[in-house]
Amino acid sequence: MTQLDGRVPSGPIAEKWDRHRRQLRLVAPANRRKFRIIVVGSGLAGASAAATLGQLGYQVDCFCFQDSPRRAHSIAAQGGINAAKNYQNDGDNVWRLFYDTIKGGDFRSREANVYRLAQISTAIIDQCVALGVPFAREYGGMLANRSFGGVQVSRTFYARGQTGQQLLLACYSALARQIDAGNVRMYPRTEMLDLVIVDGKARGIITRNLVTGEIQRHAAHAVCLATGGYGNIYYLSTNAAGCNVTATYRAYKRGAYFANPCFTQIHPTCIPPHGEHQSKLTLMSESLRNDGRIWVPKRKGDRRPPQEIPESERDYFLERMYPAFGNLVPRDIASRAIKRICDQGYGVGPLGIGVYLDFSDAIKRLGRSTIEQRYGNLFEMYERITGEDPYEVPMRIYPASHYTMGGLWVDYNLMSNIPGLFVLGEANFSDHGANRLGASALMQGLADGFFIIPNTIAHYLAGEPMQPVSTDHDAFAEAENEVRLRIRRLLQVKGRRTPDSFHRELGRLMWDNCGMIRNREGLQRTLEKVAQLREEFWENVNVLGSNEQFNIMLEKAGRVADFLEFAELMCYDALHREESCGAHFREEYQTPDGEAVRNDEQFCYVAAWEYQGVGQKPTLHKEPLVFEEVKPTVRSYK
Amino acid sequence: MKLTLHIWRQPDRNSPGRLVTYQLDGVSPDMSFLEMLDLLNEQLASSGQDPVAFDHDCREGICGMCSLVINGVPHGPLQGTTTCQLHMRHFRDGDHIYIEPFRAKAFPVIKDLVVDRSAFDRIIEAGGYISTNVGSAPEANTIPVPKEEADTAFDAATCIGCGACVAACPNASAMLFVAAKVAHFAHLPHGQPERRRRVLRMVEEMDRQGFGNCSNYEECEAACPKEISVKFIAEMNREYLRALCSPAADQV
Numbered sequence: 080m081t082q083l084d085g086r087v088p089s090g091p092i093a094e095k096w097d098r099h100r101r102q103l104r105l106v107a108p109a110n111r112r113k114f115r116i117i118v119v120g121s122g123l124a125g126a127s128a129a130a131t132l133g134q135l136g137y138q139v140d141c142f143c144f145q146d147s148p149r150r151a152h153s154i155a156a157q158g159g160i161n162a163a164k165n166y167q168n169d170g171d172n173v174w175r176l177f178y179d180t181i182k183g184g185d186f187r188s189r190e191a192n193v194y195r196l197a198q199i200s201t202a203i204i205d206q207c208v209a210l211g212v213p214f215a216r217e218y219g220g221m222l223a224n225r226s227f228g229g230v231q232v233s234r235t236f237y238a239r240g241q242t243g244q245q246l247l248l249a250c251y252s253a254l255a256r257q258i259d260a261g262n263v264r265m266y267p268r269t270e271m272l273d274l275v276i277v278d279g280k281a282r283g284i285i286t287r288n289l290v291t292g293e294i295q296r297h298a299a300h301a302v303c304l305a306t307g308g309y310g311n312i313y314y315l316s317t318n319a320a321g322c323n324v325t326a327t328y329r330a331y332k333r334g335a336y337f338a339n340p341c342f343t344q345i346h347p348t349c350i351p352p353h354g355e356h357q358s359k360l361t362l363m364s365e366s367l368r369n370d371g372r373i374w375v376p377k378r379k380g381d382r383r384p385p386q387e388i389p390e391s392e393r394d395y396f397l398e399r400m401y402p403a404f405g406n407l408v409p410r411d412i413a414s415r416a417i418k419r420i421c422d423q424g425y426g427v428g429p430l431g432i433g434v435y436l437d438f439s440d441a442i443k444r445l446g447r448s449t450i451e452q453r454y455g456n457l458f459e460m461y462e463r464i465t466g467e468d469p470y471e472v473p474m475r476i477y478p479a480s481h482y483t484m485g486g487l488w489v490d491y492n493l494m495s496n497i498p499g500l501f502v503l504g505e506a507n508f509s510d511h512g513a514n515r516l517g518a519s520a521l522m523q524g525l526a527d528g529f530f531i532i533p534n535t536i537a538h539y540l541a542g543e544p545m546q547p548v549s550t551d552h553d554a555f556a557e558a559e560n561e562v563r564l565r566i567r568r569l570l571q572v573k574g575r576r577t578p579d580s581f582h583r584e585l586g587r588l589m590w591d592n593c594g595m596i597r598n599r600e601g602l603q604r605t606l607e608k609v610a611q612l613r614e615e616f617w618e619n620v621n622v623l624g625s626n627e628q629f630n631i632m633l634e635k636a637g638r639v640a641d642f643l644e645f646a647e648l649m650c651y652d653a654l655h656r657e658e659s660c661g662a663h664f665r666e667e668y669q670t671p672d673g674e675a676v677r678n679d680e681q682f683c684y685v686a687a688w689e690y691q692g693v694g695q696k697p698t699l700h701k702e703p704l705v706f707e708e709v710k711p712t713v714r715s716y717k
Numbered sequence: 718m719k720l721t722l723h724i725w726r727q728p729d730r731n732s733p734g735r736l737v738t739y740q741l742d743g744v745s746p747d748m749s750f751l752e753m754l755d756l757l758n759e760q761l762a763s764s765g766q767d768p769v770a771f772d773h774d775c776r777e778g779i780c781g782m783c784s785l786v787i788n789g790v791p792h793g794p795l796q797g798t799t800t801c802q803l804h805m806r807h808f809r810d811g812d813h814i815y816i817e818p819f820r821a822k823a824f825p826v827i828k829d830l831v832v833d834r835s836a837f838d839r840i841i842e843a844g845g846y847i848s849t850n851v852g853s854a855p856e857a858n859t860i861p862v863p864k865e866e867a868d869t870a871f872d873a874a875t876c877i878g879c880g881a882c883v884a885a886c887p888n889a890s891a892m893l894f895v896a897a898k899v900a901h902f903a904h905l906p907h908g909q910p911e912r913r914r915r916v917l918r919m920v921e922e923m924d925r926q927g928f929g930n931c932s933n934y935e936e937c938e939a940a941c942p943k944e945i946s947v948k949f950i951a952e953m954n955r956e957y958l959r960a961l962c963s964p965a966a967d968q969v
């Protein structure tokens with residue numbers, strides 16, 4: 080084990096980023112064209128990075144697996160994006176956004192990164208408005224805000240329930256402009272399958288063209304991964320069907336450290352599953368908790384329709400348990416409370432997994448049209464999926480996998496332990512600790528892509544004497560060969576089970592044992608079971624067709640194979656962290672009334688894991704977390 | 718439910734395709750249309766048959782990746798709904814369902830139900846943006862935008878780029894898609910400086926990509942899962958005329 084250094088600049092927290100930028104090396108405009116940068120991913124983080132680097136004059140190659148960069152999973156974000164503008168004059172400021180994010184993350188994130196994020200937040204809104212994002216506005220023409228996810232100020236900017244869509248389309252348009260200008264080459268329907276390292280530095284990637292199957296080598300001076308999160312490890316999640324861990328996992332196998340993989344966020348308000356063939360779960364934005372009240376019947380197994388259950392026989396359990404925050408407690412707390420109450424038999428709906436989210440009081444108070452204004456499209460979406468009208472019948476919700484705080488380890492410059500490999504957005508671990516606050520992922524993706532990486536990557540490029548590397552280099556040949564071998568192996572198993580069926584089984588296993596609530600015994604058992612499942616996969620998976628075609632089974636099989644290895648990493652991390660913090664709740668570490676017990680003495684660090692081989696226990700490296708600005712307190716929302 | 722599916726199968730762009738009939742049992746009314754296809758694929762794969770390729774990602778009606786012409790209608794029978802949000806409760810036991818790809822010269826088939834819609838990206842690249850460099854944006858509230866204008870811009874900006882409008886149009890015109898983007902920026906003060914150049918370049922690119930003309934059938938609006946209004950097409954026509962006639966301050 081070594082101690083990792085996050086390379087946080089010195090000085091008072093409010094001045095760190097400015098001071099740091101004064102010291103960062105620059106690349107002169109005329110020299111930028113000599114550098115090629117690979118950006119994998121076209122979500123908020125990837126598209127904003129590629130567009131900004133292109134604008135600066137670097138030669139950028141950008142990749143995504145969808146048919147267009149505009150379809151990256153960021154498009155699905157609903158609720159909003161935070162910024163410390165204090166337009167509402169309600170006492171908000173940079174420090175408060177910083178504090179809320181640190182506290183929300185249960186004191187497991189790096190102070191300096193979070194502070195910088197809060198500082199940059201305001202410029203993000205300026206940039207997005209200038210790019211044409213039609214944010215919600217007041218009648219006077221000024222930007223509107225709402226309060227979101229467990230904070231006491233209104234700092235969230237939104238575009239109806241489609242904030243992610245509007246932000247991504249803005250980034251996509253900026254990207255399109257750079258493609259038009261010849262600064263960015265876009266590779267849609269292309270999947271990165273390996274990272275290429277030359278002389279210890281990240282110098283390229285190997286990709287597969289998803290239409291033709293062509294395996295390609297791409298060389299560059301630096302590689303940015305902005306490939307999103309791995310929430311689909313659970314099979315059922317609110318993530319898009321294609322979200323996967325492949326890019327970051329393959330980088331991990333090449334030596335990049337994976338940090339806090341067990342920190343996965345389970346979102347409280349999703350539409351409950353309907354049955355066995357469920358393919359994904361749909362999020363109902365957290366903003367609904369501003370006006371909706373969560374309840375279950377007081378009597379176990381009460382099967383009456385909700386309208387027939389009188390007020391006195393309803394248990395508004397979040398309001399009862401957390402009087403100060405009520406329905407607005409942070410996600411992890413709400414999710415666990417919902418799971419527990421359903422486990423105790425109070426759940427509603429056909430499968431008994433669900434609680435009511437009821438708008439009748441809000442409709443009475445504010446009128447239907449106000450509710451329609453605020454949540455119209457969410458209500459429609461709910462009705463489309465369930466066939467029930469939430470204006471008349473309370474919604475039913477249940478937690479689902481939503482976001483992954485864990486990701487590749489990066490330093491303050493967003494560079495991993497492999498020089499030249501930068502990691503942005505949800506793919507890195509940096510800002511959300513053990514639990515992410517609502518409306519802060521969009522903020523982080525854009526901070527990373529628009530404002531941080533352009534500065535820090537220049538510093539790297541200007542400082543490193545780099546040999547020109549062509550794709551003929553042995554390292555490329557070797558990586559390509561491995562990719563080809565793996566594809567061949569997948570095609571040659573010719574077993575009896577589909578990749579999907581393995582994914583479903585793995586997802587169930589992880590959901591039950593490494594999901595909202597974990598314990599030692601369950602994790603140990605899961606480690607064994609995952610190994611067995613992986614073995615079965617390589618003996619019994621059925622992948623039809625060939626590599627040289629559009630092959631959906633092959634695509635899926637490659638991703639499931641990586642999940643089957645990555646699952647172990649998650650379990651090792653969850654097992655080693657003998658405390659409950661944020662979204663990581665270990666049954667052994669709780670108070671008598673079921674609240675998390677954090678252990679700052681032993682676990683106030685980032686756990687960064689180094690690959691040692693498939694099925695081998697990875698090596699742990701620690702980055703101690705030092706809190707100079709805030710004192711870790713018990714995170715109480717009572 | 719038990720269904721008879723007639724699905725377009727085509728191995729690749731250059732091979733001919735045809736409709737193939739499949740029987741599918743065990744479909745639940747709560748399944749989404751794509752979950753129904755997942756079920757079919759699971760069964761096909763288990764019996765060694767090539768599963769049906771179709772595009773999808775978010776499965777919640779926002780990414781624009783899913784497509785399909787269902788019984789002759791892009792995204793199927795339900796108004797304002799993408800294929801991924803269509804649920805089987807809108808079909809009946811014993812139904813025959815015809816499933817085909819979006820068809821247009823500008824959208825060649827890649828495999829089965831998957832088509833190439835990159836022509837849309839090229840139209841956006843030709844001007845569907847506001848040229849603001851990162852770092853140069855003014856404080857966000859310095860330019861007020863009347864709520865009605867912001868709302869109209871938003872209504873246009875909700876286009877998910879799915880291409881159903883093209884598939885529905887007898888001329889395979891992309892007017893609704895292009896109009897939505899042009900209107901989005903035309904309703905915002907930030908979009909004004911490039912207004913003229915934008916519409917000229919985007920329309921020119923649209924023609925170059927092989928999309929047809931608009932003859933006001935309005936099938937596009939009916940098929941659009943985001944219910945983008947054809948009024949934006951009228952707006953774009955005005956924008957285009959004005960751009961042609963106005964002095965070339967920001968000449969293309």
Ligand SMILES: Cc1cc2nc3c(=O)[nH]c(=O)nc-3n(C[C@H](O)[C@H](O)[C@H](O)COP(=O)(O)OP(=O)(O)OC[C@H]3O[C@@H](n4cnc5c(N)ncnc54)[C@H](O)[C@@H]3O)c2cc1C
Pocket residue numbers: 119120121122123124125142143144145148151152153154155156157158159160242243269270271272305306307308317318319323325326362481482503504505506517518519520521522524
């Ligand atoms: C339903 C939902 C609602 C949300 N709502 C909010 C919200 O209101 N506010 C908020 O702040 N956050 C929200 N989030 C979280 C937020 O949307 C995401 O964390 C964020 O958008 C991630 O952005 P990203 O750029 O890091 O990754 P993504 O947007 O996931 O992009 C990943 C990109 O990487 C590409 N990629 C991945 N792997 C490969 C590979 N191997 N090869 C090539 N390309 C690859 C993909 O094609 C894609 O372009 C929400 C998330 C979900 C699921």
Ligand code: SF4
Pocket residue numbers: 875876877878879880881882883893894897937940941942943944945
């Ligand atoms: S206008 Fe409607 S139908 Fe056409 S691409 Fe946009 S969302 Fe799809």
Ligand code: FES
Pocket residue numbers: 772773774775776777778779780781782783784799800801802
């Ligand atoms: S799959 Fe995203 S819109 Fe249908």
